[in-house]
Amino acid sequence: MSSQKVSEHVAKVAAERAKRLRPDGIDQYPTLSGEFAPMNEDPFTDRIEREPYRDHVTVAVIGGGFAGLMTGAHLKEAGVSDVRMVDTGGDFGGTWYWNRYPGAQCDIASMIYLPLLEETGYVPTEWYARGPEILEHCQRIGKQYGLYEKALFHTRVTGLDWDESARLWSVRTDRGDEFTAQFVSLGLGHLSVPKLPGIPGIETFEGHAFHASRWDYAYTGDPSGGPLGNLRDKRVAIIGTGATAVQCVPHLATACQELFVFQRTPSVIQVRDNRPIDPEWFARISTPGWQQRWLDNYAANMTSAEQPAEDLINDGWTAMARMWRHADEVPRPDSDTHEELAGAYYADIEKMGRLHARVEETVKDARTAELLKPWYWLPCKRMTFHDEYLNAFNEPTVRLVDTDGKGVERITPRGVVVDGTEYEVDCIIYASGFEVGTAPTRRAGFDPVGRDGRRLSEHWTDGMRTMHGLHVHGFPNAFLVQSLTGGTRFSNLAHNLSEAAKTVATAIAHAVTTGADVVELTRQAEDAWMSNVGVDPEWRTFLGTECTPGYSNNEGTDLGPHSLWDEAEFPDGLGFFRHLQEWRDSGKFDGLEFHRSDR
Numbered sequence: 001m002s003s004q005k006v007s008e009h010v011a012k013v014a015a016e017r018a019k020r021l022r023p024d025g026i027d028q029y030p031t032l033s034g035e036f037a038p039m040n041e042d043p044f045t046d047r048i049e050r051e052p053y054r055d056h057v058t059v060a061v062i063g064g065g066f067a068g069l070m071t072g073a074h075l076k077e078a079g080v081s082d083v084r085m086v087d088t089g090g091d092f093g094g095t096w097y098w099n100r101y102p103g104a105q106c107d108i109a110s111m112i113y114l115p116l117l118e119e120t121g122y123v124p125t126e127w128y129a130r131g132p133e134i135l136e137h138c139q140r141i142g143k144q145y146g147l148y149e150k151a152l153f154h155t156r157v158t159g160l161d162w163d164e165s166a167r168l169w170s171v172r173t174d175r176g177d178e179f180t181a182q183f184v185s186l187g188l189g190h191l192s193v194p195k196l197p198g199i200p201g202i203e204t205f206e207g208h209a210f211h212a213s214r215w216d217y218a219y220t221g222d223p224s225g226g227p228l229g230n231l232r233d234k235r236v237a238i239i240g241t242g243a244t245a246v247q248c249v250p251h252l253a254t255a256c257q258e259l260f261v262f263q264r265t266p267s268v269i270q271v272r273d274n275r276p277i278d279p280e281w282f283a284r285i286s287t288p289g290w291q292q293r294w295l296d297n298y299a300a301n302m303t304s305a306e307q308p309a310e311d312l313i314n315d316g317w318t319a320m321a322r323m324w325r326h327a328d329e330v331p332r333p334d335s336d337t338h339e340e341l342a343g344a345y346y347a348d349i350e351k352m353g354r355l356h357a358r359v360e361e362t363v364k365d366a367r368t369a370e371l372l373k374p375w376y377w378l379p380c381k382r383m384t385f386h387d388e389y390l391n392a393f394n395e396p397t398v399r400l401v402d403t404d405g406k407g408v409e410r411i412t413p414r415g416v417v418v419d420g421t422e423y424e425v426d427c428i429i430y431a432s433g434f435e436v437g438t439a440p441t442r443r444a445g446f447d448p449v450g451r452d453g454r455r456l457s458e459h460w461t462d463g464m465r466t467m468h469g470l471h472v473h474g475f476p477n478a479f480l481v482q483s484l485t486g487g488t489r490f491s492n493l494a495h496n497l498s499e500a501a502k503t504v505a506t507a508i509a510h511a512v513t514t515g516a517d518v519v520e521l522t523r524q525a526e527d528a529w530m531s532n533v534g535v536d537p538e539w540r541t542f543l544g545t546e547c548t549p550g551y552s553n554n555e556g557t558d559l560g561p562h563s564l565w566d567e568a569e570f571p572d573g574l575g576f577f578r579h580l581q582e583w584r585d586s587g588k589f590d591g592l593e594f595h596r597s598d599r
């Protein structure tokens, strides 16, 4: 790599970033509410009318995705049987209930992404399982642990109030329910509120339109994931080229009469290398405790400063982690004029060069290939992995419409306008992502009222405050199952949720077995934990001054109080999980107070 190449790369990355900065930041995105609310309806399951509930349960688990399912399962294992799951969807699955677009597939190896494999005895069919298999696994967990018995589907919680005199939570829903719960656990997901691109005229389109997370198979045809038969005579636009679009474009490419892919920023497309899981191989590796060993091994490979001796997953993610770990070893040019740049920049430039070469080798049309090359620092945006996305642009039916970082100009009743050209289409698919960086209570759609009438949004005005990401002072008997303000962030969120769910279930089970009716985090424990939580200052500066806009840097604006990056510092990634394990295994639950009333 020559010094000139480094200069050109640095300059190009800065210029591409500058094109994309816009003053409205995350306000550019409307949610699927108001006039767009119909786009948010459940296209997958009919809503069943039912009478409202006015009863009492020991635990209400709000959210039936991975977080809720794991919490429910661990509660049942710990002997807490009176559990009511509540979800807005028509079944369990969360992300995998809603995201049924063709090609949906996990990006993290199935063995460490699918929860409770050892407990259910399920063997995933592929290294990266597809959406329907993951959804089915969610249902398997629901059945095995009896979580369907009291579940309320198509039910949105609208109010959660702590009743001090009864020492219970009162739960209200949009189905007229008003029941009480001694404990509540919230596992609401990080990327669960779909958003639209704020394009002028978006509401005027007269054709068909839907968000990719509400895929309309009645319109496109074939819910089983085969060819989307009804699109044969349709001109289709897809807006967005993030992880969702990358997975569904190859399926649309061969199905539509014409497919226009509207691109603001190209994604990094790494090699996927999916393959079937050989049951004999699986039988050999799945000795008792295997899933935890694999989870821990992946966490160590992704987050430890030292290279672990073994890399069981050994895929594109761990290869990237290895690359950053050894970034300082990348050779620099002999006469280097960029001594101020850390080794990571050189590793990045080298890797990006290989990714660009992949685009050139795969995409036949040279101009299209040029437009598909990403120009940003690799950590700024979520990487994607796919072996057919780039090839899709070789299909005669597919046209890339690049917007030079500006985004779609306008939507008209007939189609999509870029640079003054109107592309007439029958259907627009919005692969425009999900809300990030907004207040958690806004995304939840309800604002829990804790002790002394204090709202969670008030407690969190300056950002989330918790201990471990799980307990909140002033909100007794309420638990979160999520990772923000916890201690480890890396690409396998399922591991964070697994540790969180175990911890929450253990604390609730302890209260139930000891007869404690109130469990509460002390103010001191919350303060102590939060004194160790924040965004690494170097990382904050990098995100704010060098990264192209995206959801990880609040669209290039200040990170704001609801940053994705608030986490407690641990010397190595696994440290936080070990801390949680020791905390729950000690039986002391430091920071929590368990009270038993004499009622």
Ligand code: NDP
Binding pocket: 020, 104, 105, 106, 107, 108, 191, 196, 197, 198, 199, 239, 240, 241, 242, 243, 244, 245, 247, 262, 263, 264, 265, 382, 403, 406, 407, 408, 431, 432, 433, 434, 549, 550, 551
């Ligand atoms: P993203 O937020 O990643 O992508 C949204 C896309 O819409 C971006 O390409 C964005 O461009 C584009 N866009 C926004 N506004 C406009 C506009 N005005 N004109 C044109 N384009 C526009 O959403 P995704 O649903 O793709 O992914 C969200 C996240 O969900 C992923 O990052 C990942 O964490 C997760 N996910 C995981 C998957 C997996 O693990 N298998 C699969 C799918 C999603 P720009 O980049 O310029 O902002």
